Amino acid sequence: MYPAMKKFLITILIFVLPLIVCAWLLDRFFSDSLRQSRNGEFGVWNDIYNGKVNDDLIIYGGSRAWVHFDPKIMTDSLGISVYNVGLNGHNFLLQNLRHRLLLKYNEKPEVIIHAVDIMTLGKRPDLFNLEQFLPYMMDDTAVANAIAGYEGYDYLDYRLPLMRYSGKWKTVYAALKLRFGSKNYTPDRIKGYQGKDMVWNSDFEKAKEEINEFNMDLDPATVRLFEKYIRECREKNIRLIFVSPPEYIEGQLFVKNYDEIMNVFRKFSHDYSVPYYDYTKDTMSYSKRYFYNSTHMNKLGAELFTRKLVVDMKKDKVLDNL
Amino acid sequence: MDCLYSSILTSSFLLDAFAAININLSLHTIRIILPLGISFYTFRTISYLLDIDRGKIKPCKDWVVFFSYVSFFPSLISGPIDRAGLLVPQFEKKREFNYEQAVDGFRQILWGLFKKLVVADNCATVTNEVFGNFEALPASSLMLGLFFYTIQIYADFSGYSDMAIGFARLIGFNITKNFDFPFFSQNIAEFWQRWHISLTSWLTDYVFTPLSIQFRDLGNRGLILAIMINFLIIGIWHGANWTFVLFGLLHGAYYIPLILRGKIFKKKKSLKGKLVPSFTEFRNMVGVFLMAMVGFVIFRADNISDAFSFYGKLVSTSLFSLPVVTNKSGAIITMLFIIVLFIVEWLGKSNEYAIGDIGKRFSKPVRWGIYYLLIITIFFFAASGKEFIYFQF
Numbered sequence: 096m097y098p099a100m101k102k103f104l105i106t107i108l109i110f111v112l113p114l115i116v117c118a119w120l121l122d123r124f125f126s127d128s129l130r131q132s133r134n135g136e137f138g139v140w141n142d143i144y145n146g147k148v149n150d151d152l153i154i155y156g157g158s159r160a161w162v163h164f165d166p167k168i169m170t171d172s173l174g175i176s177v178y179n180v181g182l183n184g185h186n187f188l189l190q191n192l193r194h195r196l197l198l199k200y201n202e203k204p205e206v207i208i209h210a211v212d213i214m215t216l217g218k219r220p221d222l223f224n225l226e227q228f229l230p231y232m233m234d235d236t237a238v239a240n241a242i243a244g245y246e247g248y249d250y251l252d253y254r255l256p257l258m259r260y261s262g263k264w265k266t267v268y269a270a271l272k273l274r275f276g277s278k279n280y281t282p283d284r285i286k287g288y289q290g291k292d293m294v295w296n297s298d299f300e301k302a303k304e305e306i307n308e309f310n311m312d313l314d315p316a317t318v319r320l321f322e323k324y325i326r327e328c329r330e331k332n333i334r335l336i337f338v339s340p341p342e343y344i345e346g347q348l349f350v351k352n353y354d355e356i357m358n359v360f361r362k363f364s365h366d367y368s369v370p371y372y373d374y375t376k377d378t379m380s381y382s383k384r385y386f387y388n389s390t391h392m393n394k395l396g397a398e399l400f401t402r403k404l405v406v407d408m409k410k411d412k413v414l415d416n417l
Numbered sequence: 418m419d420c421l422y423s424s425i426l427t428s429s430f431l432l433d434a435f436a437a438i439n440i441n442l443s444l445h446t447i448r449i450i451l452p453l454g455i456s457f458y459t460f461r462t463i464s465y466l467l468d469i470d471r472g473k474i475k476p477c478k479d480w481v482v483f484f485s486y487v488s489f490f491p492s493l494i495s496g497p498i499d500r501a502g503l504l505v506p507q508f509e510k511k512r513e514f515n516y517e518q519a520v521d522g523f524r525q526i527l528w529g530l531f532k533k534l535v536v537a538d539n540c541a542t543v544t545n546e547v548f549g550n551f552e553a554l555p556a557s558s559l560m561l562g563l564f565f566y567t568i569q570i571y572a573d574f575s576g577y578s579d580m581a582i583g584f585a586r587l588i589g590f591n592i593t594k595n596f597d598f599p600f601f602s603q604n605i606a607e608f609w610q611r612w613h614i615s616l617t618s619w620l621t622d623y624v625f626t627p628l629s630i631q632f633r634d635l636g637n638r639g640l641i642l643a644i645m646i647n648f649l650i651i652g653i654w655h656g657a658n659w660t661f662v663l664f665g666l667l668h669g670a671y672y673i674p675l676i677l678r679g680k681i682f683k684k685k686k687s688l689k690g691k692l693v694p695s696f697t698e699f700r701n702m703v704g705v706f707l708m709a710m711v712g713f714v715i716f717r718a719d720n721i722s723d724a725f726s727f728y729g730k731l732v733s734t735s736l737f738s739l740p741v742v743t744n745k746s747g748a749i750i751t752m753l754f755i756i757v758l759f760i761v762e763w764l765g766k767s768n769e770y771a772i773g774d775i776g777k778r779f780s781k782p783v784r785w786g787i788y789y790l791l792i793i794t795i796f797f798f799a800a801s802g803k804e805f806i807y808f809q810f
Contacts, residue, residue: 097513097514099513099514099515099516100514100516102516103514103516103519103520106520110785110788113789114789114792257796260796260797261796261797261799261801262796262797262798262799262800262801263797264750264797264798265746267797
């Protein structure tokens with residue numbers, strides 16, 4: 096080998112070595128910092144991993160669980176502890192991951208209220224809010240396997256330290272703030288719930304002009320997985336309840352096969368004797384006052400809805416003998 | 418040019434022509450047949466033939482050397498467009514590994530990566546939002562988007578060129594410089610001498626110069642005609658779309674005042690080595706930048722009607738409102754990187770590329786510190802998933 100090339104290769108090696116060491120150290124540092132977060136989805140994942148979700152009743156679902164079910168109201172009325180693990184933006188495929196991790200690191204809940212909607216049994220190709228998996232995806236194969244099928248992370252992101260943090264300066268900044276900033280902050284989610292103090296925005300009016308009616312797709316694999324989950328809950332003696340929270344009525348009209356999809360839950364409810372509370376045609380669904388967009392209720396709506404649900408469940412005695 | 422070929426080849430005209438002789442091609446087939454970097458093959462081979470014809474170079478007798486020149490991979494996709502006179506002799510002679518050259522190549526690649534991944538791709542996040550939704554945004558957002566687009570297209574293309582040149586240097590080749598700090602130009606003529614140099618010098622040699630000789634009896638009118646034809650070709654090189662034709666003609670028109678005032682060939686005093694520009698120099702630079710910005714509206718727009726709607730929206734009192742962008746912190750960070758880019762480029766404008774002299778100027782620990790800082794910045798602030806703009810041409 097030419098001496099100049101040898102010198103060049105050795106220099107490159109010496110130059111790269113500190114980068115590799117730093118990459119590994121920084122990976123640990125950022126991941127550990129994010130594992131201390133009490134905010135957003137990190138807060139819920141961390142509570143699950145740290146075995147802090149040992150409540151009697153757990154709320155499952157997507158964003159329509161996260162912003163609609165107030166655990167405090169439920170605890171005050173029902174006298175049982177409640178935690179809301181609603182996973183913003185994701186269908187059952189990843190809700191199921193959360194369910195499995197919850198069972199692995201925490202005590203089995205007595206009751207699961209699963210917020211079901213037209214998105215629950217669908218499948219999205221992109222890994223929405225992919226930063227939330229950063230601290231766990233390299234250490235936990237369950238997480239890695241669950242998210243591998245989505246567009247978001249590449250092959251090397253799961254294998255090389257720090258790679259997955261590339262371009263994610265906002266998350267890195269959050270990790271630094273968690274480590275070096277004040278620890279006395281109020282988490283944005285209380286027992287997983289986040290009431291949205293917002294009023295109706297005008298996006299829907301614009302959407303009405305621009306968007307035509309459409310069909311939502313059911314993902315057959317997700318439907319099968321959901322059925323398996325129902326059976327497992329039954330086997331584990333976990334009481335399962337389906338709830339479809341109110342949804343602004345005009346928004347429902349956009350989805351041509353709305354009833355067809357909701358009938359899947361009705362059928363599961365019937366086949367497996369799962370109580371099903373459907374509020375999609377409730378009077379609340381007709382008033383914009385309770386919503387900040389067509390699918391999400393604001394804090395006012397969420398609190399009223401939670402109270403309604405509690406009254407209805409009490410009336411039906413579905414939570415008796417806990 | 419790839420874009421031009423693509424749009425011509427995929428037009429019904431060509432498909433119909435093939436169909437007429439019983440060859441039915443699908444769009445898919447056309448796209449496979451169409452080789453990667455076809456415009457660069459074409460320009461290299463044309464200049465090769467013309468240079469032989471003019472007696473500038475001798476025909477290449479080694480077909481391996483010839484095809485290596487035509488398809489030289491670092492500059493295959495987006496240039497620079499190298500001439501045979503520069504590249505062929507480098508293939509013919511025995512190359513030896515040169516430590517300094519390889520380090521310099523790496524350094525230029527690093528700078529190119531910073532420009533592309535950190536500056537251009539972060540600008541793209543804002544520009545895509547603004548140009549995709551310009552009718553609903555205030556003029557201040559449009560101005561911000563246009564400013565970012567102007568920076569984006571420069572950082573994207575010059576970043577790619579830096580990487581291509583740097584990679585070529587790493588393997589022992591010196592290829593044509595493609596950008597020479599164009600935003601520090603004093604007029605539009607100087608701008609085009611510093612922007613996509615390999616294309617403009619190619620066209621100057623093989624189009625503008627022969628045309629201006631042909632039209633020399635017409636005086637200034639002949640010169641204007643030659644310039645307009647030259648820029649028409651530059652416009653069409655970017656694609657078979659009226660927007661590119663208009664873009665070329667607009668830039669050609671920018672030359673008219675210079676020609677009429679007899680300033681087109683007047684060499685401006687170089688700013689190289691100057692730390693603080695005079696007021697006039699600064700004003701000229703801003704003027705050139707604004708002219709480039711105006712042109713890039715047409716360049717970016719899907720059609721001429723959109724371009725004029727964009728101009729119309731720009732002229733509004735909302736120009737003085739606060740810009741609306743979804744990702745405010747992202748836009749602020751991007752602006753900071755643009756400032757860093759301009760400062761580093763200004764300080765390094767005497768070099769081949771902005772950080773070309775740090776090997777001589779700083780001690781090893783400082784140098785390495787700068788490299789590590791650049792790598793960390795690229796790593797954490799790179800915006801992903803944005804293709805090079807010039808890959809389409």
